[in-house]
Amino acid sequence: MSDLNSYGFGQTGSISTPQIRNRVLRNTYALLALSMIPTVIGAWLGVAFGLNFMAGSPFMGFIVFMAIAFGFFWAIEKNKDTGAGVLLLLGFTFFMGIMMSGLVGYTLNSYSNGATLIMLAFGGTAA
Numbered sequence: 001m002s003d004l005n006s007y008g009f010g011q012t013g014s015i016s017t018p019q020i021r022n023r024v025l026r027n028t029y030a031l032l033a034l035s036m037i038p039t040v041i042g043a044w045l046g047v048a049f050g051l052n053f054m055a056g057s058p059f060m061g062f063i064v065f066m067a068i069a070f071g072f073f074w075a076i077e078k079n080k081d082t083g084a085g086v087l088l089l090l091g092f093t094f095f096m097g098i099m100m101s102g103l104v105g106y107t108l109n110s111y112s113n114g115a116t117l118i119m120l121a122f123g124g125t126a127a
Contacts, residue, residue, distance in 0.1 A: 031086070034090070036125075036126060038091070038094035039100075041094065042093070042097025042098040044101075046098040047108065052101070052105075053065070053098075055102075068095060069095075072088060072092040072095065076089055104118060
């Protein structure tokens with residue numbers, strides 16, 4: 001029985017209070033909502049300026065994409081407890097918005113209800 005309690009099982013008290021858990025959940029959703037802003041801006045700029053990095057050489061575009069993405073992953077992990085980590089996360093979401101702009105532009109131009117499809121996908125993500 002003592003082995004069980006040393007791992008925190010079977011105890012009546014909790015590690016965190018409901019207020020702390022609610023604050024963490026609120027902060028998580030706020031960061032998620034905040035990260036949608038640079039994603040939308042990046043996708044909009046990519047569609048507006050016709051940015052399509054993989055059109056010329058898909059293989060090199062993929063290699064560059066992976067290098068930048070993993071660079072962001074590494075930098076975010078190294079700075080996860082600072083304000084720089086949040087800025088790096090927002091930069092990463094901006095980059096992902098730019099990379100998504102090819103698909104968004106194709107959907108807007110190829111389908112008669114392309115804008116509706118994109119807004120439904122955005123609404124489903126934001127909900």
